[in-house]
Amino acid sequence: MIELKSVTKLYGDFPAVKDLDLQVRDGEILGIIGHNGAGKTTTLKMMMGLVTPTSGTIEVMGKDVEKDGTYVKRFIGYLPEESPLYENMTVREYLMFFSELYKMPKVRARGRIDELLDSLNLTEKDKLTGELSKGMKRKVAIARALLHEPPLLILDEPNAGLDPLTSFFIIDYLKTLNNHGTTIVLSAHNLFHVEYICGRVAIMKNGGLLLCDTMESIRKSLGSREYEIVFKANADLDYEIEGDNYVFRTADVGQIALVLRSISENDWALVDLSVRQSALEDMYVGLMGDLTNP
Numbered sequence: 196m197i198e199l200k201s202v203t204k205l206y207g208d209f210p211a212v213k214d215l216d217l218q219v220r221d222g223e224i225l226g227i228i229g230h231n232g233a234g235k236t237t238t239l240k241m242m243m244g245l246v247t248p249t250s251g252t253i254e255v256m257g258k259d260v261e262k263d264g265t266y267v268k269r270f271i272g273y274l275p276e277e278s279p280l281y282e283n284m285t286v287r288e289y290l291m292f293f294s295e296l297y298k299m300p301k302v303r304a305r306g307r308i309d310e311l312l313d314s315l316n317l318t319e320k321d322k323l324t325g326e327l328s329k330g331m332k333r334k335v336a337i338a339r340a341l342l343h344e345p346p347l348l349i350l351d352e353p354n355a356g357l358d359p360l361t362s363f364f365i366i367d368y369l370k371t372l373n374n375h376g377t378t379i380v381l382s383a384h385n386l387f388h389v390e391y392i393c394g395r396v397a398i399m400k401n402g403g404l405l406l407c408d409t410m411e412s413i414r415k416s417l418g419s420r421e422y423e424i425v426f427k428a429n430a431d432l433d434y435e436i437e438g439d440n441y442v443f444r445t446a447d448v449g450q451i452a453l454v455l456r457s458i459s460e461n462d463w464a465l466v467d468l469s470v471r472q473s474a475l476e477d478m479y480v481g482l483m484g485d486l487t488n489p
């Protein structure tokens with residue numbers, strides 16, 4: 196669906212991205228991880244045609260993203276790292292405004308907006324966007340990216356700065372979209388999220404690609420590791436108790452997802468979610484070495 200061949204981006208003399216070969220395959224979720232400044236945002240912006248590569252080619256759905264940018268962008272939902280909203284518009288007005296840019300018929304747009312806001316659990320439809328919390332704003336930005344039902348999503352840190360439950364909710368929502376056929380490429384810092392939803396992972400360092408492999412083979416080569424959830428619940432549950440908290444440990448990301456969903460649905464309190472050396476984390480730390488000196 197996306198193909199980058201020998202892509203380099205120089206800012207002055209500085210190579211933000213170096214000789215990058217990368218594919219995003221139809222129907223997959225590809226996660227791009229790497230240290231701050233590794234080149235993730237620059238790569239995603241080039242895929243979207245917002246930054247022009249210094250050399251190399253980028254094709255999206257078989258079209259050159261530079262030459263056929265207008266055509267290609269209709270099929271992409273793009274979420275930038277930072278997404279300022281028009282703060283004096285209500286959520287509904289803001290999304291209606293973008294539906295007009297996409298030339299969506301009004302009736303269809305209204306239905307789509309309601310459907311999206313309901314799926315994202317955003318009830319404040321008539322509140323000014325300027326009065327929303329950070330998490331709600333991010334959800335509005337995500338709704339904007341999804342408005343025209345694009346088959347391809349390019350998401351730059353979709354859950355940056357969100358609390359763990361909202362973050363997980365969004366990640367889970369992306370997984371559902373992917374199950375219905377949406378291809379997704381995203382950058383992320385949270386390795387649990389990447390391990391939970393991504394079929395393949397690309398690790399970038401200093402503008403180059405260190406590794407691109409399936410989660411399955413990363414797990415196979417390093418073995419499975421354990422996650423731990425610590426939470427409070429006003430119910431009698433069959434989990435280990437430590438102090439005032441329930442503790443649940445497993446190597447199965449799907450099980451972790453189920454417990455997180457219960458915590459969210461029952462309004463319990465998530466105290467901590469930690470990845471106790473996930474396979475991905477092992478590989479990441481092994482490849483990146485000293486992260487303070489990338």
Ligand code: ATP
Nearest residue numbers: 206210211229230231232233234235236237238276
């Ligand atoms: P983060 O995880 O912090 O978002 P990133 O992996 O997304 O980082 P990029 O934003 O792609 O990294 O930046 C890659 C490098 O290119 C950084 O060293 C950054 O300072 C540099 N860079 C990015 N945009 C520009 C620009 N417009 N002008 C000059 N240098 C830039």
